[in-house]
Each structure stands twice: as structure tokens, then as C-alpha cells.
Amino acid sequence: MSASSASSGIPRPRAFRRALLAVVATLGLAVTAATAATGSANASAPTPPSGxxxxxxxxxxxxxxxxxxxxxxxxxxxxxxxxxxxxxxxxxxxxxxxxxxxxxxxxxxxxxxxxxxxxxxxxxxxxxxxxxxxxxxxxxxxxxxxxxxxxxxxxxxxxxxxxxxxxxxxxxxxxxxxxxxxxxxxxxxxxxxxxxxxxxxxxxxxxxxxxxxxxxxxxxxxxxxxxxxxxxxxxxxxxxxxxxxxxxxxxxxxxxxxxxxxxxxxxxxxxxxxxxxxxxxxxxxxxxxxxxxxxxxxxxxxxxxxxxxxxxxxxxxxxGGGGTTTPPPSGNRDAYSAIQAESYDSQSGVQTEATTDTGGGQDIGYVSNGDWALYKGVDFGSTAATQFDARVASGAASGVSGLVEVRLDSRSNAPVGSFAVGNTGGWQSWRTVPANISAVTGTHDVYLTFSSGQPADFVNVNWFDFAH
Structure with a gap:
């Protein structure tokens, strides 16, 4: 069922942009080579095929x-x-x-x-x-x-x-x-x-x-x-x-x-x-x-x-094999190497898009108050990390800003660190912003959470890492 909305690859304030659609030839069907059309009305989900x-x-x-x-x-x-x-x-x-x-x-x-x-x-x-x-x-x-x-x-x-x-x-x-x-x-x-x-x-x-x-x-x-x-x-x-x-x-x-x-x-x-x-x-x-x-x-x-x-x-x-946008197994993310923002394990409210930042690839955009992204199994080792760095860009309107926050293991836990970001000169005008964090060791699920006093988009994120 079509969820109608105008869209572009550039994040901007989330004003009401959707129009009712006259959906002419949408949606679909699909099937597996499994249960036949006839037969029991309460068949169980089939056993997965080999592989x-x-x-x-x-x-x-x-x-x-x-x-x-x-x-x-x-x-x-x-x-x-x-x-x-x-x-x-x-x-x-x-x-x-x-x-x-x-x-x-x-x-x-x-x-x-x-x-x-x-x-x-x-x-x-x-x-x-x-x-x-x-x-x-x-x-x-x-x-x-x-x-x-x-x-x-x-x-x-x-x-x-x-x-x-x-x-x-x-x-x-x-x-x-x-x-x-x-x-x-x-x-x-x-x-x-x-x-x-x-x-x-x-x-x-x-x-x-x-x-x-x-x-x-x-x-x-x-x-x-x-x-x-x-x-x-x-x-x-x-x-x-x-x-x-x-x-x-x-x-x-x-x-x-x-x-x-x-x-x-x-x-x-x-x-x-x-x-x-x-x-x-x-x-x-x-x-x-x-x-x-x-x-x-x-x-x-x-x-x-x-x-x-x-x-x-x-x-x-x-x-499946490797891939920059496929989340690594739990515990296999290195806190001290760049973690690509688009490699999240799950998220709410963000969208991936092509970036013009050095190295190309993807960033996450359309980020506004209440959005979040989860990165499982980030290994901080036995020497405490005390700094967080994120590569961010913003084309937010004057006066629009928000916080990029780091939380560990649960979105309901208090942030271990955060920094504020506003307009950087455009949605693809990138800068690396550091922030101090509470000392962190061991392996944790890392949440990037985003908070703002207003509903407009305020930041894109390309990557982030941690430092001692």
C-alpha cells in the first residue's frame, strides 16, 4: 500500500509534504516455493530450506x-x-x-x-x-x-x-x-x-x-x-x-x-x-x-x-559476507575505528542517503528530535574511552539546533556524553565535532540519540568513533 509523500535526498524540515495518491498500479504479492494454494487452513510456517x-x-x-x-x-x-x-x-x-x-x-x-x-x-x-x-x-x-x-x-x-x-x-x-x-x-x-x-x-x-x-x-x-x-x-x-x-x-x-x-x-x-x-x-x-x-x-x-x-x-x-553497511556480529565493532553511521543494527526516524564527504558512501539524515540509531557490540577494551567524535553536517534554519547523544545498552539510560550542533553551512558541509564522555570500558551496545526543542531536522551523521 503506497505511503504517499514527496521526498528528496536532502534532509530538510519535516513540514507536511504528503498528498493523497491515486494509486494506479501498486503493490504486490510474492511467494515462496513452499505451501501450496490448497490444503490446511492452519498450516505452520514451513521449516527453512537448507542454507x-x-x-x-x-x-x-x-x-x-x-x-x-x-x-x-x-x-x-x-x-x-x-x-x-x-x-x-x-x-x-x-x-x-x-x-x-x-x-x-x-x-x-x-x-x-x-x-x-x-x-x-x-x-x-x-x-x-x-x-x-x-x-x-x-x-x-x-x-x-x-x-x-x-x-x-x-x-x-x-x-x-x-x-x-x-x-x-x-x-x-x-x-x-x-x-x-x-x-x-x-x-x-x-x-x-x-x-x-x-x-x-x-x-x-x-x-x-x-x-x-x-x-x-x-x-x-x-x-x-x-x-x-x-x-x-x-x-x-x-x-x-x-x-x-x-x-x-x-x-x-x-x-x-x-x-x-x-x-x-x-x-x-x-x-x-x-x-x-x-x-x-x-x-x-x-x-x-x-x-x-x-x-x-x-x-x-x-x-x-x-x-x-x-x-x-x-x-x-x-x-552473506562482509559489507560496510551490514552490522558486524556483536562485539566486533572497534570503538576506536570509524563506525559508519549507516551501518546501524536498528533505528527510528533516520534515512540513509549518498554523501559528498571525503570517501563517499552513505550518511544518515532526516535526523530530528526523538530519532535514534543502534550499533551493537562496540568494543572499548580495557583502557577507558573518554572522548567521542562524530562527523556531522547541518543545513538547519537559523535558530534550529539539537544534541547528538551517546547512550550505552539502553535508550532509557542517561547519556555518557553529548554535543550540540546547529547549521554548519549545509547538509553536506561536514565537520568533526569532539565531546568528552564518561569513562567507558568493555563491550556495549551504543545508541546515538538525538534531542531538540523543536521538530525540524537538525543534523546528518556520516561516522563516529571514540578515543582515550
């Missing part, structure tokens, strides 16, 4: 009528993200809730997201993973898959139905203004009860740009064997960093029907859309630009109460 490891799974086991596991998922409620575009940026008309009337387990190992109508008002459900770090290792692969039966409704009764299984780039969370530059991968999308699934990658700038926004780079196909609405099918996305050019492939029941490769766009657009983690979303929208493009949205013939049924969601990882 793959499972990094996330939810079989949606639990009592009938209960909510989702909030350790895995968070509810999106209302009609927008906080401060984000109205109607979720797509023109859909429902109000999302956390009510078990809209989002619940069925007691048989399935999740049901059910749109309901009261008078002329619609409610439905939208959940997203709490984790935002799903990405392949350098030189490896990531597979994200789900076994889903679309709402079993067709014809005029299906007008306005818009179920989807998709992913958004981690920098979107907490920002909500940087779409489509941060990337969107639509693994399964359907409208109007058609026997068809769409897969799409969104990236670049909106409208137009290298990724043809707002439509994105997409394709569609009929569900094999049985219709999308009458049976379960497995939809998957496989993101492959073991090949050149890097590729993102989409599947339904193991059939690869759409692929996007890095050479379909410029290197900066691809990097901005992929050099970070992603989170997974499941939802059923009602009405909006995409249904409108296929015959119109909700009307008096639309029948409420037909759920999207999700058997499982699974994330697998395979292979």
Missing part, C-alpha cells in the same frame, strides 16, 4: 477472539500516522482499529482482518511488525512470505476491497514524510475481488522519477490453480544481494512473476530505497485510489464482513 535460517515467524496461534501478539506486531489506528497524510495517503475511507472485531485470531492458527460497516462508516485493521530491521546480509538473501486467503468476495459485493501484505523502509517510521525515497515493497495486493495479485517496488521521487511514481515498478498475475479469493496462496518476496545487479523478486506459490533489479534506476535511488531495514504490514483498506482505478470504490452493493485470513508470516535469511 536458510528463520529470523521471524508468527503462526497466529492463540484463543479465538484474542488480539495479535504485541511483541511481534503493533496496531495502526485511526485514519493516518501521527502527522502523516490523511486517509493513510491513499484516499481509503475506513478507520483502522485495534478492536478484535476487526483484528483477531480465529483459534485455528489464523489471523483475520475484517472490514465492517456501521451505517456509512467503515472500520478495518492494519498491523505492522515491531521490528524494522528486515534486510538481507551483504552477499546474502532475505525472503519474506505469508500464506493468505484474500477476502472471499467478488463482483459488485467486493467493490472497494483492498487487502495487502507489504513492507516499508525503516526510516519511514516516525518520519512519515519521506515516501517513496525510503522504499516500499508490495508483496501482495488485490482490489475489487479480482483474481489477480500485484507486486510493486516504490522508490525515488513522487510524482514520476526513476520509479514511475505513484504507480511504482510493478506487475500482476492471476493466482495459480484456484482463485485468490477461494483458497490460500503463498506470497513471497526474495531480496537477493548475492547477484549483480542486486535483485528483488516476487512470487506467488513459488512462481516468480516480477523482478526489480538495481540497474533499473540510478545508484543513489537504489541505495536510498534499500540500504536499511524494513518492517512488514498487513491490512485491508476500503476504497481509495487503487480500487478507483479498477471500476470505483465503495457503494451500497459492497458487503462488509469478509476477512483477509493470514495463516502465517515468516522471514528467512540466507548466506
Amino acid at each position: 536458510w535460517t528463520q529470523v521471524f515467524a508468527d503462526d497466529f496461534d492463540g484463543p479465538a477472539g484474542s488480539g495479535v501478539n504485541t511483541a511481534n506486531w503493533q496496531y495502526d489506528t485511526g485514519t493516518s500516522y501521527p502527522g502523516g497524510a490523511a486517509n493513510w495517503g491513499t484516499g481509503e475511507v475506513e478507520r483502522m482499529t485495534s478492536s478484535t472485531s476487526n483484528v483477531s485470531l480465529d483459534g485455528n492458527g489464523n489471523l483475520r482482518i475484517t472490514p465492517l460497516r456501521s451505517g456509512t462508516s467503515w472500520t478495518s485493521g492494519r498491523i505492522e511488525t515491531t521490528r524494522t530491521d528486515f534486510q538481507p546480509p551483504a552477499g546474502g538473501k532475505l525472503r519474506v512470505q505469508a500464506r493468505i486467503q484474500m477476502p472471499n468476495v467478488t463482483g459488485t459485493a467486493a467493490e472497494g476491497y483492498w487487502p495487502a501484505f507489504w513492507m516499508l523502509g525503516a526510516p519511514f517510521r516516525g518520519n512519515y514524510q519521506n515516501w517513496p525515497g525510503v522504499g516500499e515493497l508490495d508483496i501482495m495486493e488485490n482490489v475489487q475481488g479480482l483474481n489477480k495479485t500485484w507486486a510493486t517496488m516504490h522508490c525515488g521521487t513522487n510524482p514520476g522519477g526513476p520509479c514511475n511514481e505513484t504507480s511504482g515498478i510493478g506487475n500482476s498475475t492471476a493466482c495459480p490453480g484456484s482463485t485468490c479469493q477461494s483458497a490460500f496462496h503463498t506470497y513471497a518476496m526474495e531480496w537477493d544481494r548475492s547477484v549483480s545487479p542486486e535483485a528483488i523478486r516476487f512470487y506467488v506459490d513459488g512462481v516468480n512473476y516480477h523482478t526489480v533489479t538495481a540497474n533499473q534506476m540510478d545508484a543513489t535511488t537504489w541505495a536510498n530505497a534499500t540500504n536499511h531495514g524494513f518492517f512488514v504490514i498487513l491490512n485491508v483498506a476500503m476504497g481509495g485510489g487503487f480500487p478507483d482505478a479498477f471500476g470505483g470504490g465503495l457503494d451500497g452493493d459492497t458487503e462488509p464482513g469478509h476477512p483477509m485470513v493470514v495463516d502465517y508470516v515468516q522471514v528467512l535469511q540466507s548466506g
Whole structure:
């Protein structure tokens, strides 16, 4: 589902920039070569194939009528993200809730997201993973898959139905203004009860740009064997960093029907859309630009109460080697060598972008109050570090500034050191700023946190290190 927003590669104040989209051909489906379309309605997530490891799974086991596991998922409620575009940026008309009337387990190992109508008002459900770090290792692969039966409704009764299984780039969370530059991968999308699934990658700038926004780079196909609405099918996305050019492939029941490769766009657009983690979303929208493009949205013939049924969601990882943007194993970061800011293990609110600083590569930008980035396993050794250095740049407006803080092991711990930064002459005008810190030894998870008295972006960070 498209999260509409104008975007550029240069951080600037987060004013409201998002417009409602007439999404014409977005989103997607995908599959693994695993569970068939037919069969049990409560199959377990399959055992990973040889060479793959499972990094996330939810079989949606639990009592009938209960909510989702909030350790895995968070509810999106209302009609927008906080401060984000109205109607979720797509023109859909429902109000999302956390009510078990809209989002619940069925007691048989399935999740049901059910749109309901009261008078002329619609409610439905939208959940997203709490984790935002799903990405392949350098030189490896990531597979994200789900076994889903679309709402079993067709014809005029299906007008306005818009179920989807998709992913958004981690920098979107907490920002909500940087779409489509941060990337969107639509693994399964359907409208109007058609026997068809769409897969799409969104990236670049909106409208137009290298990724043809707002439509994105997409394709569609009929569900094999049985219709999308009458049976379960497995939809998957496989993101492959073991090949050149890097590729993102989409599947339904193991059939690869759409692929996007890095050479379909410029290197900066691809990097901005992929050099970070992603989170997974499941939802059923009602009405909006995409249904409108296929015959119109909700009307008096639309029948409420037909759920999207999700058997499982699974994330697998395979292979991988070294890479400057892939986090090292815990304990393998040297506190006294430059730690590239874009190599975070997880983050909230920041976005990677190309930098013109010496050595090139990426920096993290769009940084404002409340944002953070985590770097696991930083080894300070037995001789205490007493200084922190960071390579920063800022094009913030006059009077806009904030703190770059270092916290150890928990974002709730007090900073061991910080420094203030304001305008340095531009978002790519770099300087190295030192700060004293409390003495630190041993191995720690390091959080860079950012605080300011106002909401505007105030800093970019290229790298940081520590000194004795």
C-alpha cells in the first residue's frame, strides 16, 4: 500500500509534504516455493530450506477472539500516522482499529482482518511488525512470505476491497514524510475481488522519477490453480544481494512473476530505497485510489464482513559476507575505528542517503528530535574511552539546533556524553565535532540519540568513533 509523500535526498524540515495518491498500479504479492494454494487452513510456517535460517515467524496461534501478539506486531489506528497524510495517503475511507472485531485470531492458527460497516462508516485493521530491521546480509538473501486467503468476495459485493501484505523502509517510521525515497515493497495486493495479485517496488521521487511514481515498478498475475479469493496462496518476496545487479523478486506459490533489479534506476535511488531495514504490514483498506482505478470504490452493493485470513508470516535469511553497511556480529565493532553511521543494527526516524564527504558512501539524515540509531557490540577494551567524535553536517534554519547523544545498552539510560550542533553551512558541509564522555570500558551496545526543542531536522551523521 503506497505511503504517499514527496521526498528528496536532502534532509530538510519535516513540514507536511504528503498528498493523497491515486494509486494506479501498486503493490504486490510474492511467494515462496513452499505451501501450496490448497490444503490446511492452519498450516505452520514451513521449516527453512537448507542454507536458510528463520529470523521471524508468527503462526497466529492463540484463543479465538484474542488480539495479535504485541511483541511481534503493533496496531495502526485511526485514519493516518501521527502527522502523516490523511486517509493513510491513499484516499481509503475506513478507520483502522485495534478492536478484535476487526483484528483477531480465529483459534485455528489464523489471523483475520475484517472490514465492517456501521451505517456509512467503515472500520478495518492494519498491523505492522515491531521490528524494522528486515534486510538481507551483504552477499546474502532475505525472503519474506505469508500464506493468505484474500477476502472471499467478488463482483459488485467486493467493490472497494483492498487487502495487502507489504513492507516499508525503516526510516519511514516516525518520519512519515519521506515516501517513496525510503522504499516500499508490495508483496501482495488485490482490489475489487479480482483474481489477480500485484507486486510493486516504490522508490525515488513522487510524482514520476526513476520509479514511475505513484504507480511504482510493478506487475500482476492471476493466482495459480484456484482463485485468490477461494483458497490460500503463498506470497513471497526474495531480496537477493548475492547477484549483480542486486535483485528483488516476487512470487506467488513459488512462481516468480516480477523482478526489480538495481540497474533499473540510478545508484543513489537504489541505495536510498534499500540500504536499511524494513518492517512488514498487513491490512485491508476500503476504497481509495487503487480500487478507483479498477471500476470505483465503495457503494451500497459492497458487503462488509469478509476477512483477509493470514495463516502465517515468516522471514528467512540466507548466506552473506562482509559489507560496510551490514552490522558486524556483536562485539566486533572497534570503538576506536570509524563506525559508519549507516551501518546501524536498528533505528527510528533516520534515512540513509549518498554523501559528498571525503570517501563517499552513505550518511544518515532526516535526523530530528526523538530519532535514534543502534550499533551493537562496540568494543572499548580495557583502557577507558573518554572522548567521542562524530562527523556531522547541518543545513538547519537559523535558530534550529539539537544534541547528538551517546547512550550505552539502553535508550532509557542517561547519556555518557553529548554535543550540540546547529547549521554548519549545509547538509553536506561536514565537520568533526569532539565531546568528552564518561569513562567507558568493555563491550556495549551504543545508541546515538538525538534531542531538540523543536521538530525540524537538525543534523546528518556520516561516522563516529571514540578515543582515550
